């Protein structure tokens with residue numbers, strides 16, 4: 357006998373698989389390689405949203421797209437947005453899905469609630485999202501990209517979780533130790549994924565530090581961050597470039613106690629104890645201490661939760677349509693005044709700005725870890741000064757990349773004995789220095805501040821402390837890599853059948869080890885550079 361789930365799947369209507377059956381009405385959103393349109397499905401006479409993904413520009417993401425389609429075709433829940441169908445149109449993949457007239461919660465808050473939603477509204481959105489998560493985890497899936505940008509709302513106030521581009525099923529990961537067992541929430545501690553996926557500000561520390569493995573509880577962390585995003589209009593640490601916020605979490609410096617400080621700077625104690633407690637439980641550094649989605653649903657914060665009509669009345673009423681909001685955000689981004697005198701740099705900055713504005717859901721450039729998402733209302737970038745160039749002995753050592761991020765020219769930096777800053781009108785006071793620790797990037801990310809003189813001296817101690825924490829963390833990783841290599845090499849004789857597999861593993865670890873070494877020497881180099889800088893300041 358067919359289960360209810362199978363019946364629901366069988367009831368699905370087949371949408372046409374040719375583009376001529378759809379009439380594009382408007383553009384309603386855009387990501388890095390996708391544009392979302394509002395359209396009509398002519399034969400069905402129904403409104404749809406079409407996500408058109410440029411396959412040329414997103415070839416590395418193609419697996420994600422396939423995974424998203426596969427994941428969605430097997431799931432059925434009223435809080436999950438299923439695609440109607442997908443097919444290719446020239447170089448693009450069209451994903452046809454139900455049109456959710458309110459758009460994403462991110463687009464709603466960035467347009468009309470830049471200081472965040474009220475608690476009763478947050479409770480409705482989060483409860484519906486939790487229903488979806490609880491179902492998803494029960495089916496053995498992680499979403500891995502929970503954030504307001506992926507929570508959509510319809511005109512009747514119904515809330516759905518979308519965007520399964522980076523979601524993962526334990527069945528697809530042979531490495532996960534519970535891949536043969538029936539997935540359940542109680543098995544969450546044994547399921548371990550290791551690839552970095554998601555969007556930085558929402559990522560759990562164990563996802564960022566992915567070699568230790570992560571599980572369903574990573575979604576719970578992101579859920580907690582999403583709660584803060586809905587409450588404040590932006591996620592914590594989003595004033596920092598993504599790479600820096602990652603490092604802060606990796607070094608475990610972002611704790612829930614930081615949240616209180618963060619809150620004090622953002623409107624004081626306006627939240628209930630139940631809300632704070634619920635968020636705190638999601639943001640435990642230790643994943644095993646975070647509640648399951650099922651348990652969270654029973655949290656007192658959701659006890660008196662209102663229904664979807666409450667969202668209609670308090671959030672959707674008076675809200676411009678998703679297409680209008682999108683158009684307005686585009687206009688705002690292209691008309692943002694550019695104060696920079698330098699025309700080329702101005703153009704570049706403007707492009708970056710537009711690029712950021714066009715990014716929905718807080719995407720970032722994985723290669724460079726460069727982009728800092730900006731809400732339309734967030735015009736101020738006061739604490740950021742742009743460094744054009746730092747030269748030493750006629751060679752460019754540091755060159756401006758974009759807002760607050762600098763790149764060290766590796767070839768010349770080793771020759772550097774004394775830095776000579778060509779700071780022009782801009783100021784080059786380094787407050788903090790971070791080395792990106794994912795994907796072996798050798799970039800140096802700096803936050804630069806505003807005063808001209810003794811900043812380096814003043815901040816030297818803090819900077820060295822930060823660098824030492826990072827160095828310690830990298831050394832720890834190096835130790836773990838070495839240990840794993842020893843274990844694998846030691847077991848090689850006993851496990852003859854898996855020899856090839858182990859050889860691959862070892863070469864992977866070697867690459868990782870090499871990259872850690874590079875990062876370590878980069879850090880040491882930076883410590884030296886700044887020691888030199890500070891001593892030259894004293895001189």
Ligand SMILES: Nc1ncnc2c1ncn2[C@@H]1O[C@H](COP(=O)(O)OP(=O)(O)OP(=O)(O)O)[C@@H](O)[C@H]1O
Nearest residue numbers: 385386387388392405454455456459460463716717
């Ligand atoms: N089914 C839908 N109905 C209505 N609006 C939608 C729908 N899907 C997406 N949108 C709108 O389009 C915007 C961009 O969506 P989309 O999720 O495709 O971007 P993206 O490139 O995938 O970004 P990310 O990868 O960060 O999620 C959303 O913020 C939302 O407002």
